[in-house]
Amino acid sequence: MGKLVILKIGEGSFEQGFPVTLQIGDENARPVVEITGELPPNPEIPRDYHRWQSTYRNLKLPSRPIGLPKQLIQAPSLEDCQQVTEKLKVSFNTWLACDGFRPIREKWLEKLMSADKIRVLLQTKDLRLQKLPWHLWDLLERYPHTEIALSAPAYEQVNRVASTSDRVKILAILGNSQGIDTQADRKLLELLPNADITFLVEPQSQDLTDRLWEQHWQILFFAGHSSTVETNVTGKIYINQTESLTIGQLKYGLRKAVERGLQLAIFNSCDGLGLAWEFADLHIPQIIVMREPVPDRVAQQFLKYFLAAFAQGEPLYLAVRQARERLQGLENQLPCASWLPVICQNPAEIPLTWQELSSNSANLPTPVRTVTHRQSFSLLLLFSIAIAGLLTGIRYLGVLQPLELSAFDQLLRSRPQEKPDSRLLLVTVTEEDVQAQPESERRGSLSDKSLAQLVEKLAIYQPQVIGLDIYREHTLAKDYPQLHKWMSQSDRFVSVCRVSDPQTGKSGIAPPKEVSADSLGFSNILTDADRVVRRHYLALTPPPASPCQASYSLSVQLALRYLYSKGITLEFTPDGMWQLGKLKFKPLEAHTGGYQGIDALGHQILLNYRSSTSPNAIAPQITLQDVIAGKFNAAAVKGKIVLIGTTAESFHDYWPTPYIYQGNAQEIPGVILQAQMLSQLLSAALDGRPLLWSWSIWSEVIWIWLWSFFGCLLAWYIKRVDYLILTATIAFVILYGSCLIILILFGGWIPLVPAALALGCGAVTVVVFLNSYFQQK
Template identity: 25%
Template sequence: MTNFYLKIQKVEKTCLFELSWGQGQHITSEISYPENIIADHEQWQKIYINFYSNQLRGKVINKGMVMPPPVDWQAQLVQAEAKLLYEFHQWLRSEKLYEIRTKISKQAVENYNNELKANAASNINIFISCNSPELEYLPWEAWEISTELTSGKLRIVRQPLNVRQEVTNSFPKISRKAKILAIFGDDTGLSFADESRAISSLEKVANVKVKSIRWDKQKDINNWKDEIITTLTAQSWDMLFFAGHSNETTFTGGQISIAPNVSISLSEIEKPLTTAINNGLKFAIFNSCDGLSIANKLIDLGLSQVAIMREKIHNRVAGEFFVQFLNALKEYQDVHEALLTASDYLKVEKNLTYPSAYLIPSLFRHPNAELFRLQPNGIKHKIQQWLPTSRETVALGTIVILSLITPVRQAVIDLQIGMQAVYRDVTQQVPKGNTPPVLLIHIDEKSLNEVNTKANKFNPLDRSYFARLIDKLTKDNAKVIAIDYLFDRITDEDKILAKSVVNSINQNGTWFIFGSMLNDDNQEQGVNKSVANLNQTLQGYVDHHQGHLSLVNTNQDCIQSCPFTYLITLVSGINQEKLPANLPQPQSWRNPDLRTDLIKYLNETPKNLSLSQKIRKLRLSTVSRFSEYFGQAWLYPIIDYSLPPNQVYQVINAGNYLKNNTTLKPENFQQQVVLIGAAGYKDSGLSDDHSDIFPLPLGVAYWRIQNPTTGLLQEMAGVEINAYMIQNLIKQHLIIPIPDLWIIGMAILLGKGTKLFLLQNQQSKRSSHLFIALLIGGNLIYALISMQIYITLSLLVPLFLPSATFWMYILSGLRKKNA
């Protein structure tokens, strides 16, 4: 906010303009005294009084006794106003005032540029003081100083030429209601109905307490005077309102009519007024005629701001103006904004009915005073100030909708996990030393070409190649073999593969888990009986929520269908623990379905067994299951791609394995899960629409950049995703994502609270910058805490959308504060 101080003094036949600002800077200019404009004003004033000849809130002198012929006073008033304003603006556009106008215009442009940079509005206040009544009566509020300025950003405010009293801005902030004293004086020929209703309604909707006192013909005049003085001084008031007749006086500070033929000069009640000011009176509005001397007197007594009518005012105009003024106060505008709002209403909405009325209101203000405004308080207003504005509603709605859109949610989680990988690496919180639980055998195009695989044997892949791998794994005593291929079609090599499977089961009791797909009826489309018998082997569907682990619902079992990685985890747990001999196991002579018998057996095992406890942890929570109805994945464990691949699985090329060109330790085969899958060659998927190649998660991408010699793919093969899921499940490493919507709700409360703190506390520019720096630092600390919680507590606390929510409020608050 920028303040200029413009002093206009009549010196004989000239006007001296002195503009001051900042730290003592000032410009002076001298132009001729506008005799023609003073005459235009007097002519406009006469026509104005004739148009509003009845129900004026002041005395009209020398109207004359002879009835004039009918005159269209409205047309004459419109012409007189146009002539007055034209001559007034032409005078102010004088070449001699160019430097003053240029300074204000340049400041306007500078403020505008700063607004664009800071995205915040900035007002320019011009305090005008005049040394003669003729100059004071001119409509300075209508001065068009700069075309660069939009309405509401340049505000003309008045101040007396001489200001002798200091103003007190240091009244303690209290939580009580603002107190308004309304004095209704002489109502002869007037009606205060509009003001009475407006001020009564103010008490109902705003945080105010109104005390109204009014003249009544039943009252004794001396008692009425005592009531005014006693009420004015007996307690502290924040705002004083007077409605009635008033007039200018030369030496007594103006006078107000409190009863028919009874007036009080402000000099007569100077002491009570001073007491009221010392008790905390901050603002007064006199909705009556000819208030210039009243305003000058009150500012001279030390009151910080006064709104008055410079000219005579019609009763209906006064009522409508006050209603609009109070409506603006209800919106917690300051008194200057409220006066401009009410004046604009008269100009735009009521100019045809009440011409020239918008030129009459003026605000006088001590140069060091803070503008008065009503402050919201009480439960109702506290609730209202926490409610979102229209802009906040749009912004919040956008953020909430984004948080519910699955691709957006997945992208945000992927970005945060990518940051998490960097944080793990920088803080050296990467698991080390243990052999990965998964041995991943990649079947790539090179391996297949080395054994002369024909083109038509790539999809479906030559089953004899799997047989060779299984035979080799059987020799190496592998206990758990999972194959991430779909064997639903019959091929010529099925018998070769089936023989190798049975042979491995007979020799080592090997657990085989084959991949399957869920069809449109949610039934598994899996391994063909020509390849494997499900009485001896297991199968599970590889379908899963992108980015999430495959878990089982708490109210379901795995008998009808079961996730591929979940079954592998169960078998791995069985392989690692000593379980009773009657446990269903792979045997070539079994008749019942192996998966059915296994699941039933595990459901009946004692709950205190470690395997039973692990199984219970691998089931979806009630909240997760509930959120699935709305297409959400609340608290649904995610795949932790922040772990480096070499800690998740040990990868070898299928061709190298068959040629014994590896450094594998034989003893690891009994502990690791062997996972066989495609290495992302072109024909590895079911079809072009069902590719087995996926976008590379940012976390994995980071680790591959750190280890470019690992020979891993540039994309993410489906089998690698399954490897991550198997490792997370075996290690019971379940990262629970807190829903964005929950943390956004917390960010709304924190952001709104911080915004209200910004708006309700006056701060220097340096303090504001420091506060913003602290908020930025706090956001960074939140990010670090969020990433540490991820590692320590296995919780993913959303970072980006809640932060966006918080800063939406902060930027909105800064914009409004600087307006």
């Protein structure tokens, strides 16, 4: 979609400065941005311009002026002209780079992209400002699809009558051709496609007036001599060898031509700003004039380049810019050729293309369409809701689950470190501990003898509870009656078994025969599709055929015994939720957070790993041989939960976690994983450390929609791609930071990936689709 920029320069002077207002908006729409600035006093600017103008006009160039006598001084050289030209360009751009004008420049750079097609209207009634070479403003040179036009502060739209012709109607006036070749202009016009041209060669004033009244002209063309009277800013055209006319003398005929559809006037003649100034009162849509005396060759080449581009479909402004810039090739011999052509625009009108001029409907008045803030808001709301709905649907189907779980892992890893849980003591059976036991006595990783010695040593120092995370399907040897008594009668000992899983076909593992059902906990682990453990099994209903009938997990059994000593018991709320003191456990459902359609059977919660450099650093650890040898501190055991398990890699009891080690998911022993689960329950019940939770589905939908709407807003108001990318990046950082802070402080798993996608999709949708929508409208 094209952009319209209006630069309004108010009442002022080069001695006192000028107030400036910048407006930016889309074509066919009201401005959406307005900012003010100022140009400071600088009397040198008009003096530099006058030196350039005097030098240029006194060059010995074959041109089309009459009434512009050269001063009786030595003719300046081309080098002289180049020097004053460069000085004017530098001083002009220095003036526009002042501090007071900087807000104008910065807002322009923020809202407009180099790829935009931009029409710039300079709106001022100061003729000296209009004469300045605005096309040399360094800011405009960054935008290759931009052209600046002059405009009067007062304007209005004229209701025009539709033409009945399907060809472009052109009235071409070939005026006084003394010393110039106007026939070259005629030949160029005759090459135009789909054009109906009437030529008036050196006409009489009456003949010209009659022709203006008689037909519906769309383009008025003049080639010949013209000039501007500086004293009263009056333009004059020389229609034949003896007659000249001002625009005022043709006022009624020209006004009628405008009412009948005149769209464009081209004066391929000298010093035409006075003509444009007078034309402003007639409200003609567009005029192209030459700002200074124009050499005959420059006039012909400009017409050739402009008509070729315009007739091939280029917009009027870009056709003028192309033609003007191509004149640079002549400037070694004809300096400042590319300075001369300039457009004068009626702001109430929209420039038409050649194809539109040949359409009957193109001659009807084109109203300026407006897009209100309410309409903009409604469209952004519509698109953001559609994006949020689409993403929610895709998410519900589980498409985003792998990305969301990866993002969740990243958030977990980004949390600050926590201290190890001092309420736990891990007794690990290492590979060395296994090998140290006689092979004939081993029952898995732990022999009866080693277990008896271990329990005997630990019991002396009164641990709160001992948990055995090692499967023991065999019967205890009769040589250890004290161990048998401890395992069967003590309420401070919990052993482990595995419940059968009919869905996966994984068989169960029976518990030790010496342990009562009340002192059993299952060790079943929940893994996701990538095998990573992110969920914590609290309870389940074992199948009747399972050899393990434990209903609570090992971590729950150990936690309940420890918490009982602190006066906290497990209760159930009326809606069936677990409650430990003030802590309530909300079980996972099939659609929870980033999980979509998971098997939520049993009582599951998210596993809130204790954050540290490694999940292995959950609690103090001591090896089996060190305990048996008495190499430990009694304070490390008394009143603690002692968890016994193997870390020997040969038993393959390792589980992937959200943490990363050497580029892969870090695997930890099962006993460490049980310690993470146990610590989660204790910390939540005793320390207030939050359990992980997620919003309801509707809360997440609203969150996703908010970010979608925010992305739409960013793209709607920030037009430059680099600024939009920067702002969107900052928005993503804010989104990520918000999700991380909520996770750290409150344990909330807030949708990150869907919100980020909503932000990006909202911005892309506005850039790609909304702009094209308004262009079509």
